[in-house]
Amino acid sequence: MTQLLPSAFTERMRTLLQEEYEAFVASYEQPVFHGLRVNPLKVDRERFLKLSPFSLEPVAWCVNGFRYPEGARPGKHPYHSAGLYYLQEPSAMSAAECLQAQPGETVLDLCAAPGGKSTQLAAALQGRGLLIANEIHPVRARILSENLERCGVPNAVVTNETPERLMDRFPKFFDRILVDAPCSGEGMFRKLPEAIEEWSPEKVTDCHLMQIDILDAAAAMLKPGGTIVYSTCTFAPLENEQSMATFLERHPEFSLIPLPHPEHFAPGHPEWATPASDELAQTARLWPHLLNGEGHYLAKLQKSMDVEPAEAPKKRKEKRGAKSSAPAGRKEAIAAWRSFAAEAIPCANSLLDNDHAFLLFGEQLYYSPAPELDWDGIKVLRVGLHLGTVKKNRLEPSHALALTLTADEVARTASFSADDPSLLRYLKGEALSREDATGWTLVKVDDFSIGWGKQADGQLKNHYPKGLRWL
Numbered sequence: 434m435t436q437l438l439p440s441a442f443t444e445r446m447r448t449l450l451q452e453e454y455e456a457f458v459a460s461y462e463q464p465v466f467h468g469l470r471v472n473p474l475k476v477d478r479e480r481f482l483k484l485s486p487f488s489l490e491p492v493a494w495c496v497n498g499f500r501y502p503e504g505a506r507p508g509k510h511p512y513h514s515a516g517l518y519y520l521q522e523p524s525a526m527s528a529a530e531c532l533q534a535q536p537g538e539t540v541l542d543l544c545a546a547p548g549g550k551s552t553q554l555a556a557a558l559q560g561r562g563l564l565i566a567n568e569i570h571p572v573r574a575r576i577l578s579e580n581l582e583r584c585g586v587p588n589a590v591v592t593n594e595t596p597e598r599l600m601d602r603f604p605k606f607f608d609r610i611l612v613d614a615p616c617s618g619e620g621m622f623r624k625l626p627e628a629i630e631e632w633s634p635e636k637v638t639d640c641h642l643m644q645i646d647i648l649d650a651a652a653a654m655l656k657p658g659g660t661i662v663y664s665t666c667t668f669a670p671l672e673n674e675q676s677m678a679t680f681l682e683r684h685p686e687f688s689l690i691p692l693p694h695p696e697h698f699a700p701g702h703p704e705w706a707t708p709a710s711d712e713l714a715q716t717a718r719l720w721p722h723l724l725n726g727e728g729h730y731l732a733k734l735q736k737s738m739d740v741e742p743a744e745a746p747k748k749r750k751e752k753r754g755a756k757s758s759a760p761a762g763r764k765e766a767i768a769a770w771r772s773f774a775a776e777a778i779p780c781a782n783s784l785l786d787n788d789h790a791f792l793l794f795g796e797q798l799y800y801s802p803a804p805e806l807d808w809d810g811i812k813v814l815r816v817g818l819h820l821g822t823v824k825k826n827r828l829e830p831s832h833a834l835a836l837t838l839t840a841d842e843v844a845r846t847a848s849f850s851a852d853d854p855s856l857l858r859y860l861k862g863e864a865l866s867r868e869d870a871t872g873w874t875l876v877k878v879d880d881f882s883i884g885w886g887k888q889a890d891g892q893l894k895n896h897y898p899k900g901l902r903w904l
């Protein structure tokens with residue numbers, strides 16, 4: 434594939450890499466590495482290693498990351514539909530890992546779709562604290578939301594906003610921010626040859642300018658003492674060392690801090706930026722000829738504590754007739770939830786015990802990880818855990834809820850092994866003949882929830898979402 438590479442790209446890389454260039458360009462003739470990251474919200478690493486139908490080789494810089502062999506089809510396995518793992522290229526696993534989000538923190542993933550890094554950040558939060566996963570493009574934001582749902586994330590809000598509009602709403606609000614920036618994608622040429630077609634020297638410049646704007650917004654949203662990880666999947670110095678050099682000139686309240694895994698990640702190149710600050714050597718480059726993954730760049734920035742803290746963002750007021758969270762009917766919706774939970778999920782009423790956290794949008798009931806926040810005027814796709822649809826004072830549970838539940842939390846389960854033909858029929862949307870107690874039933878693959886069924890009259894009626902059904 435070397436001959437497909439744009440000459441402006443290869444000439445620049447030859448000049449930058451000098452004697453290393455031959456090894457770099459030879460890597461384009463090597464096979465791509467395929468990765469999956471185990472989702473600890475659903476299964477822990479050791480258990481998955483025992484269950485895995487694929488042979489797995491650990492990724493050194495990501496505790497839950499593995500490479501799987503060519504020919505394995507983990508995206509076509511029921512464990513994928515159950516959210517046990519996320520398919521992610523090995524180098525792409527580095528950025529969220531480096532952010533080191535801690536349970537209970539407030540974290541923003543500013544350029545989040547399709548959700549590889551958001552699902553990884555959500556796993557680090559362990560269901561505690563708040564993740565805002567934002568994506569500027571509406572169609573991609575929906576895919577992001579579906580991926581967070583599949584991975585059983587209860588505490589994420591998905592927004593579809595520009596960084597600037599979020600900045601106005603959330604000044605100095607986040608403990609940690611990931612900026613996985615839109616970039617010219619040179620590091621993906623081997624994996625996605627279509628990225629070659631979309632590349633041009635002008636795109637590199639446009640992406641650099643966009644990155645500076647996005648980073649400015651991220652800087653404004655970070656608390657004093659907070660951390661930003663900036664990442665790209667390109668080799669262009671303009672989008673990497675230069676974006677960092679420009680950012681640091683504009684924001685003297687930030688400094689670069691060291692990244693882990695120096696044995697795998699090569700240092701950034703100060704001499705590829707202006708000014709050529711030595712600090713830039715603390716950023717990292719993941720080179721495809723030096724590790725088993727694609728090309729990436731990483732930088733970790735810390736904001737000084739000597740910055741005035743911000744006023745808290747606007748709080749939500751319980752207004753009668755408010756558009757976003759219709760209070761009329763909210764009490765009835767909560768009552769519908771409580772009666773559903775008492776029957777189907779005995780522990781839920783004591784776990785979801787904050788009445789202020791229930792938000793009703795039309796017929797859709799959510800449990801919010803940040804009930805105090807006002808979302809009016811922000812495009813929100815999901816405001817936390819979607820509990821279900823309330824119709825005629827009855828709650829129909831959501832697919833998202835099923836995927837956050839474990840077998841010991843629910844009153845009734847229907848369990849199938851991964852290779853049981855009945856499971857395949859369920860995933861295709863068929864009803865199953867089955868005798869059991871009547872009511873909402875959590876369908877499982879082995880021990881892991883995969884969706885809802887409703888048992889009645891010797892049948893398990895199918896409630897697997899139409900859009901997700903296997904063909």
Ligand SMILES: C[S@@+](CC[C@H](N)C(=O)[O-])C[C@H]1O[C@@H](n2cnc3c(N)ncnc32)[C@H](O)[C@@H]1O
Nearest residue numbers: 544545546547548549550569570573613614615
């Ligand atoms: C590298 S991708 C993100 C990948 C994602 N973090 C993941 O791990 O799955 C960059 C994202 O930035 C979005 N984007 C494009 N222009 C943007 C802008 N001006 N501001 C914020 N995000 C933008 C793109 O739509 C794209 O989804």
